[in-house]
Amino acid sequence: MPQQREAYEETLGRLRRRLRTLYQCTNALFQAESEQALLRSICEILVAGGEIRLAWVGYCEDDAEKTVRPLALAGDGVDLERLKASWGETDIGQGPVGIAARTGRACWVDDIRTDARMAPWRAAALARGYASCIAIPLIASDATRGAVDLRGTLNLYAAECGAFDESAIEHYTGLATSVAYAVMALRGHLAEDLASGVTALRARTERKRAEEALQQAREELAHVTRVTTMGELAASIAHEINQPLAAIGADANACLHWLAADRPDLDSVREALIAIVKDGLRAGEVITRIRTLLSRSSVALGPCDLTGVIRDVLPLVGPEIGRHGISLEVSLAPNLPQVRGDRIQLQQVLLNLLMNAAEAMREVPPVRRRMVVRATADHRDDGPWAIVAVEDAGVGFGEAEAPRLFEAFYTTKPGGLGMGLSISRSIIDNHRGRLWATANSDHGATFQFALPGMP
Amino acid sequence: MTPDAPVVFVVDDDSSVRDSLRRLITSVGFIVEVFPSAQAFMRARRPDAPGCLVLDVRLPGLSGLDLQRELADTDAALPIIFLTGHGDIPMSVRAMKAGAVEFLTKPFREQDLLDAIRHAIERDRALRTERQELSELRGRYASLTRRERDVLARIVAGLLNKQIAGELGTTEATVKEQRAHVMAKMQAGSVADLVRFAARLGITPAGSGSNPPKVG
Numbered sequence: 001m002p003q004q005r006e007a008y009e010e011t012l013g014r015l016r017r018r019l020r021t022l023y024q025c026t027n028a029l030f031q032a033e034s035e036q037a038l039l040r041s042i043c044e045i046l047v048a049g050g051e052i053r054l055a056w057v058g059y060c061e062d063d064a065e066k067t068v069r070p071l072a073l074a075g076d077g078v079d080l081e082r083l084k085a086s087w088g089e090t091d092i093g094q095g096p097v098g099i100a101a102r103t104g105r106a107c108w109v110d111d112i113r114t115d116a117r118m119a120p121w122r123a124a125a126l127a128r129g130y131a132s133c134i135a136i137p138l139i140a141s142d143a144t145r146g147a148v149d150l151r152g153t154l155n156l157y158a159a160e161c162g163a164f165d166e167s168a169i170e171h172y173t174g175l176a177t178s179v180a181y182a183v184m185a186l187r188g189h190l191a192e193d194l195a196s197g198v199t200a201l202r203a204r205t206e207r208k209r210a211e212e213a214l215q216q217a218r219e220e221l222a223h224v225t226r227v228t229t230m231g232e233l234a235a236s237i238a239h240e241i242n243q244p245l246a247a248i249g250a251d252a253n254a255c256l257h258w259l260a261a262d263r264p265d266l267d268s269v270r271e272a273l274i275a276i277v278k279d280g281l282r283a284g285e286v287i288t289r290i291r292t293l294l295s296r297s298s299v300a301l302g303p304c305d306l307t308g309v310i311r312d313v314l315p316l317v318g319p320e321i322g323r324h325g326i327s328l329e330v331s332l333a334p335n336l337p338q339v340r341g342d343r344i345q346l347q348q349v350l351l352n353l354l355m356n357a358a359e360a361m362r363e364v365p366p367v368r369r370r371m372v373v374r375a376t377a378d379h380r381d382d383g384p385w386a387i388v389a390v391e392d393a394g395v396g397f398g399e400a401e402a403p404r405l406f407e408a409f410y411t412t413k414p415g416g417l418g419m420g421l422s423i424s425r426s427i428i429d430n431h432r433g434r435l436w437a438t439a440n441s442d443h444g445a446t447f448q449f450a451l452p453g454m455p
Numbered sequence: 456m457t458p459d460a461p462v463v464f465v466v467d468d469d470s471s472v473r474d475s476l477r478r479l480i481t482s483v484g485f486i487v488e489v490f491p492s493a494q495a496f497m498r499a500r501r502p503d504a505p506g507c508l509v510l511d512v513r514l515p516g517l518s519g520l521d522l523q524r525e526l527a528d529t530d531a532a533l534p535i536i537f538l539t540g541h542g543d544i545p546m547s548v549r550a551m552k553a554g555a556v557e558f559l560t561k562p563f564r565e566q567d568l569l570d571a572i573r574h575a576i577e578r579d580r581a582l583r584t585e586r587q588e589l590s591e592l593r594g595r596y597a598s599l600t601r602r603e604r605d606v607l608a609r610i611v612a613g614l615l616n617k618q619i620a621g622e623l624g625t626t627e628a629t630v631k632e633q634r635a636h637v638m639a640k641m642q643a644g645s646v647a648d649l650v651r652f653a654a655r656l657g658i659t660p661a662g663s664g665s666n667p668p669k670v671g
Contacts, residue, residue, distance in 0.1 A: 239513070239561075246538075246561035247475035253565040254475070257482035272478050279471050322515050 014051070018171050021049040025175055029182040036071065038186060042154075042179055043074035051163065052156045053130055054078055057138065057179075059152040060087045060101050068097055068153065075157070077128060087151075092120050100135035100153045106173050108134035108164040130157040134164040136176040140184045149187070150180055219299065222423050226293050226348050229355060229420075236320040240286050244279035251276045289316055292344060293351070299430075303454060304341040306375055306386050307332050313347050314373070317354045324358050326369040333376045337384040337453025345427045349435070352420040353390040353447045360394025360444060368393045368443060383455065389448035396445045397437070405437055424449075461576045462506040464533070465489045466496045466522070468514050472538075472561070476509060483569055493517035497525065505583055507556070507575030509568070512539040512546055520546070523553050532582070534575035538563065592652055595641050603640070605661070606633045610646060611653040612660030 024045045032038030043055040054075030058068035066088030070080045086093040087101035095117055096107040109115040110132050112125050118133070125133070133156060140150040154176045158164065164172070230237070251272040258265045258272075289312055310332065321328050354373070361369045372391040377384055397405060406425045421435075428435040433451035440446055463485045467473040473489045480487045490496040493514050508526075512519040519537060526532050534556045539546065547558040556578065557571035599607065602623070609619045616634065620627045643649040653660070 242561040243469050243472055246563065247469075247471040249562045249565060250472075250475035250479040250568075254478040254482040257479075268478065268482070272475070275471065275475060275478075279475075282471065319513075323513060325515075325518075327515070 017049050017051065018168075021045055021051075022171070022175065025178070029178055032182065032186060035183050035186050038179070038182060039072035040074070042175075043072050046156065047074040051158060051168075053159050054128070054155075054157040056080070056083060056155050057152060058083070058085055058097065058155065059150075065090075066093065068101060071152075085153075085155075095121065096133060096135035097153050097155055100137045101151060104137050104139050106134060106136045106169055106176075108132070108169065110162045110164070125157065128157075129159055131159055131161045132163045133157045134169065134172065136169075136172050138176050138180045138183070140180045150183055154179065222345065222348060222427065225420060225423055226344075226351075229348075229351055230290065230294060232355065233316060233320055236318075236323065237286065237290060237316060239319050240315060241283050244283040244286075247279045248276050248283075251279070286315060293347060295344070299342045299345060301340055301342055301431075303338050304343050304346060305336070305338055306346070306388055306451070307336055309343060309346045309350060310373060310375060310388065312343075313350045313354065317351060317358075321354065321358050321371060324362065324369065325366045326358060326361055326371050329370070329372045331372065331374045335377050336375050336386050337377055339386050339431070339433075339451040340454050341431045341451060342427075346431070349424040349427050349449060350388065350390070352424050356420065356447070357390050357392035357394065357444075360392050360396070362394075364394055364443070377453075378450065382452070384453035385450045386453055387448055387450045389446050391440065391444070391446040393440070393443040394445065396439050396443065402437070402439075406435070421447075460486055460504060461579075462486045462488060462502055462504050463509060463572055463576075464496060464501070464506060465509045466491075466493055466514065466519070467509075467511040467538070468492060469511070472511070479565065479568070480509075480572065485572065493519070493522040493525075496522070501531065505576055505580040506533060507572055507579055508533045508535045509572070510535050510537055512537050512550070520550060520553070523550065523555065527553065534578045534582075536568070536571045536575055589655060592641075592656055596652075596656055596658075598640050599637065603633055603637050606630060607637045607641070607649065607653065608658060608661035610634060610637065611650045611658065 025042055028038060028041040028045060032041060039057045043057060046052045046055040052075075054073075056070050056073040056075075056078075058070045061067045061069050066086050068085035068087050070083040070085075073080045073083070084092060085095065085097040087098045092098065093102075096109055099107040099117070109118050112118045112122055112131055112133060118125065135153045135155045138150060138152040138154055139148065141148045154172065156164070156172060255269050255272050258269050292312075293316075310330070314328075314330065318328065354371075357371050361371070370393050372389075374389045374391065376387050376389070378387055379385075406421045425435045428449045428451070431451055433449055435447070435449040437445055437447045463480050465473060465476045465480070465487060467476065467489070468491055470491070473491065477487045477489050488499070490499065493510075494517055496508075497517075510519045510522060514522070517525075519535075523535055526535075532554075535550070535554070536557045536559065537547070537550045537555050538559050538561055550558055556575040557567070559567055559571065596604070605623060606619060609622065614622070616627050616630045619634075620630045623630070637643075638649065641649060641652055643652060
């Protein structure tokens with residue numbers, strides 16, 4: 001019985017090798033990152049297993065020659081380019097590769113020396129020491145579409161005759177099914193990945209477009225709010241232009257009177273003319289400020305001096321503040337750091353804070369109507385900051401109101417739109433700064449914004 | 456300058472406007488005094504001369520209308536020309552009702568302002584004359600004795616000496632003597648003069664048991 005035992009041991013050894021090969025192939029199936037890499041790994045594993053001398057995978061092409069195009073190969077001495085096979089009805093389509101591809105069933109040759117189907121390749125195969133071979137179809141089709149997604153063959157060559165017995169055929173056919181499945185899964189993933197990539201890209205584009213639209217809407221809203229505010233200020237602004245115009249008219253007439261005299265008072269004429277020039281400039285400046293604030297220019301960040309911003313806004317809103325019987329105190333620190341910002345937007349924020357403060361004091365007794373505009377520098381760990389605070393002695397806000405102050409459409413004013421503070425905050429946020437409100441200990445509230453100074 | 460030379464007061468918080476008004480009004484020959492606020496104007500000692508006030512409606516602190524009200528309460532009221540930066544109709548109505556001479560919107564026509572100033576000064580001159588006469592009359596009336604005032608009230612009521620004597624419980628001769636004192640002290644040439652004076656002083660004619668007259 002030792003012979004029988006030898007035979008069993010041989011079978012056991014073969015099964016163990018196949019099991020190891022299968023295990024390695026399964027790993028490869030899960031780990032493969034691309035179709036090409038997967039096919040190459042499978043071929044290499046099979047050849048490394050010892051039973052197979054040459055393994056290659058070919059895909060069936062739909063060209064005129066019905067070429068089976070080799071994709072992956074493992075084994076000594078054979079070039080991928082030199083493998084010639086077809087799945088057509090020609091001579092070279094009559095080999096195991098062509099048959100397996102056409103029929104969808106495995107096709108094997110037990111003895112290459114004698115099998116007629118191997119005639120075109122016999123010499124080359126024998127020269128390389130191959131005795132038997134098998135071609136196993138790699139086929140995957142989509143039942144719902146009725147289309148073949150994958151048609152190819154896994155081709156194996158062994159050194160012994162009759163190497164591909166029933167158990168071997170079963171073994172390799174099972175493997176080929178797994179490979180075909182893995183290829184399809186890989187393609188599916190790729191498609192899925194591609195689809196999700198496209199979706200992500202589209203989402204990003206759309207988000208960007210939405211952000212741009214939002215930014216544009218925000219700018220337009222800011223512009224509308226500025227125009228509205230300027231409308232509220234119209235009477236004050238008209239006054240502010242009429243003042244220098246009235247002065248110019250009076251001075252010009254004074255000059256005419258003096259010049260009409262027998263001995264004109266030229267000193268007085270000169271004094272009046274100097275005043276006329278000054279008042280002309282003053283009226284022009286007011287108009288320039290208004291035109292700037294009303295312009296629909298897009299945001300332009302640049303070095304910005306907050307003292308200048310305050311000085312731009314006060315002449316526009318000052319008369320309005322005075323009209324409400326409010327005394328205004330302005331305190332500007334001399335060492336205010338320059339900030340990076342959009343001058344018009346910062347003017348708008350300040351204008352808004354000043355108008356709100358004036359509004360808050362409408363109902364309070366006249367003696368209490370006092371407003372302070374304060375600009376200070378704060379030296380923090382991350383560098384200098386500029387802070388502008390508008391302090392009023394108005395009605396203030398309650399604890400319940402505090403969280404809502406900066407919400408859009410939240411307003412306590414009868415005719416208010418509720419956009420002012422919301423826009424102001426988004427402007428300051430865009431400047432990498434902070435806008436906040438605190439209730440004063442006695443009366444009213446303080447609204448202030450802090451902006452990082454330029455390095 | 457003669458003490459009677461008119462003075463134009465300008466109150467405006469805007470220095471450009473204030474100075475230009477000073478130059479304009481000076482250029483036509485008036486004396487001008489300028490003030491930056493109503494309070495500064497109220498604090499200043501004003502010359503005893505006819506004048507007028509050119510006043511900006513919108514002033515910080517005491518407004519133009521407030522100043523108008525305060526001035527009206529004193530016996531040194533001045534005709535006021537209001538200037539305003541914008542045509543505020545309710546405000547101008549209030550100002551005119553309170554006796555403003557003119558309400559001009561900036562920028563104003565120079566001629567309108569100068570005409571208004573001249574008109575206001577004329578009005579102040581007349582007012583001052585009237586005020587002076589009144590204060591003289593008050594002085595004369597103050598020099599009367601109590602009994603003479605009682606007699607005066609009854610003369611202007613048209614009572615005869617006999618009736619007055621009856622009412623005051625005295626003789627006709629005494630009343631006649633007191634009547635002569637009244638006419639002399641009040642510097643009245645006739646009963647008609649005395650009636651006019653009494654009307655200006657706001658004295659109610661008295662008679663037939665009515666209350667003693669009061670000075671208005």
